[in-house]
Amino acid sequence: MAKVAEEWLNICGGCEISILDLGETLLDLLPSLEFVHMPVLMDHKYFGQTGEKTELEIPEADVGLISGGIRNEKEKHVAEEMRKKCKTLVALGSCACFGGIPALANMYPKEELLETVYRDSKTTESNGIPSQDLPALTDKVYAVDEVVKVDVHLPGCPMNPATILEALTCLLEGKPFELPERSVCDDCPTKREEKSDVALKRPLQDAEFVPGEYDKMRCLNEQGILCLGPVTRSGCGKPYLEGEENVPRCIKGYMPCRGCFGPIRKGANPQVEMMSALSSIGLDAKLIEDRRAFLNRYIGGQNRLRPLPPKVRR
Amino acid sequence: MSDEFEPKIIAFCCNWCSYTGADLAGVSRLQYPPNVRIIRVMCSGMVHPNLVINALTKGADGVIMCGCHPGDCHYIDGNMRAQSRAEAIELMLEDFGLEDERYRLEWVSASEGPKFAQVMQEVVDRVKELGPSPYA
Numbered sequence: 377m378a379k380v381a382e383e384w385l386n387i388c389g390g391c392e393i394s395i396l397d398l399g400e401t402l403l404d405l406l407p408s409l410e411f412v413h414m415p416v417l418m419d420h421k422y423f424g425q426t427g428e429k430t431e432l433e434i435p436e437a438d439v440g441l442i443s444g445g446i447r448n449e450k451e452k453h454v455a456e457e458m459r460k461k462c463k464t465l466v467a468l469g470s471c472a473c474f475g476g477i478p479a480l481a482n483m484y485p486k487e488e489l490l491e492t493v494y495r496d497s498k499t500t501e502s503n504g505i506p507s508q509d510l511p512a513l514t515d516k517v518y519a520v521d522e523v524v525k526v527d528v529h530l531p532g533c534p535m536n537p538a539t540i541l542e543a544l545t546c547l548l549e550g551k552p553f554e555l556p557e558r559s560v561c562d563d564c565p566t567k568r569e570e571k572s573d574v575a576l577k578r579p580l581q582d583a584e585f586v587p588g589e590y591d592k593m594r595c596l597n598e599q600g601i602l603c604l605g606p607v608t609r610s611g612c613g614k615p616y617l618e619g620e621e622n623v624p625r626c627i628k629g630y631m632p633c634r635g636c637f638g639p640i641r642k643g644a645n646p647q648v649e650m651m652s653a654l655s656s657i658g659l660d661a662k663l664i665e666d667r668r669a670f671l672n673r674y675i676g677g678q679n680r681l682r683p684l685p686p687k688v689r690r
Numbered sequence: 691m692s693d694e695f696e697p698k699i700i701a702f703c704c705n706w707c708s709y710t711g712a713d714l715a716g717v718s719r720l721q722y723p724p725n726v727r728i729i730r731v732m733c734s735g736m737v738h739p740n741l742v743i744n745a746l747t748k749g750a751d752g753v754i755m756c757g758c759h760p761g762d763c764h765y766i767d768g769n770m771r772a773q774s775r776a777e778a779i780e781l782m783l784e785d786f787g788l789e790d791e792r793y794r795l796e797w798v799s800a801s802e803g804p805k806f807a808q809v810m811q812e813v814v815d816r817v818k819e820l821g822p823s824p825y826a
Contacts (some may be wrong), residue, residue: 652738
């Protein structure tokens with residue numbers, strides 16, 4: 377029986393729901409798993425059940441799952457403790473792998489964020505920055521692998537149940553697990569003509585499509601709807617239920633890819649590659665609204681997003 | 691050893707004009723700062739924006755691209771491609787949080803040894819003022 381510890385850090389909780397999405401398969405898996413620590417399910421305290429201990433403690437486990445990035449000192453501490461106690465550490469979801477949506481905050485210095493939220497907020501009564509009994513914020517949002525070594529990355533917002541199942545099975549059997557280095561476009565059934573003759577559309581405008589017939593829909597980028605498919609790793613559309621097609625998840629809803637699976641391979645430069653992908657079909661990258669945030673929506677950690685330097689003038 | 695910041699500058703020079711211009715600066719014994727590392731490429735138009743961004747995010751403090759004057763390109767319109775790429779590179783620098791002056795495109799012909807030396811001096815002076823790249 378494999379011992380599992382799960383921890384959630386800077387996260388919404390969607391990744392835990394995604395584990396539940398395994399459905400009946402989870403029941404088959406459960407006999408071989410023993411959850412020793414999981415704040416979302418179990419009342420297991422860090423400093424002993426009655427608070428009698430002085431140091432944070434997580435029980436030893438074979439597999440450690442961490443969802444969410446790192447925003448404050450407590451989360452950093454928990455991640456370090458997880459690494460110490462778990463033989464294999466898995467980063468669950470885009471926040472743990474790349475920083476995720478919260479890492480968009482890395483575009484601004486920490487002081488500016490605190491000012492905006494606790495002092496300059498127009499809609500709430502501000503009482504200054506709270507300081508008592510709260511862990512201090514880290515200088516920026518970190519992906520888990522910036523703080524401790526991570527053995528397996530499972531990106532996705534949230535992850536695909538089929539991928540979780542495959543990864544867990546591999547871990548239980550002691551095999552390595554790695555997502556294939558393919559782009560969303562490689563798995564996308566839409567029709568490509570390698571050129572675009574329309575202007576960029578706003579994100580809320582609809583695509584043209586025939587319901588259910590993905591192969592008759594024109595590539596969304598060519599329709600002028602910005603799709604991050606060319607620079608995003610594939611795997612979101614992997615069929616889980618019987619009769620499902622292998623179509624990227626957002627495309628299945630006739631929506632453009634938002635890039636939650638992150639870069640196709642380690643060390644890739646999605647920002648630069650997306651610009652060349654757009655110019656190769658004749659779209660003007662200058663017209664993209666909020667370009668930095670758009671190109672880094674889920675991958676702002678790992679130093680990809682940073683505050684802009686003050687303009688230096690001659 | 692002085693503690694002054696010595697920037698690393700990568701210079702992409704096209705084989706037909708600018709590299710020969712750099713050669714001329716050398717054989718004419720013109721002085722220019724030793725911070726510049728020259729990389730010879732066949733044409734300024736072949737340098738993908740990725741290479742510029744990679745240079746700047748992996749240790750270089752500035753990049754200068756040298757090509758033939760408009761109309762002189764050995765491959766007819768390679769330098770014009772470099773120019774349209776320069777516009778895209780400026781957007782990318784903004785996205786990466788780098789000052790746009792860390793990248794410069796300059797036309798240097800084979801006979802312009804003094805211009806080459808002068809441009810290198812200007813670039814090094816400017817990058818020294820900007821300080822090290824935030825990625826260094």
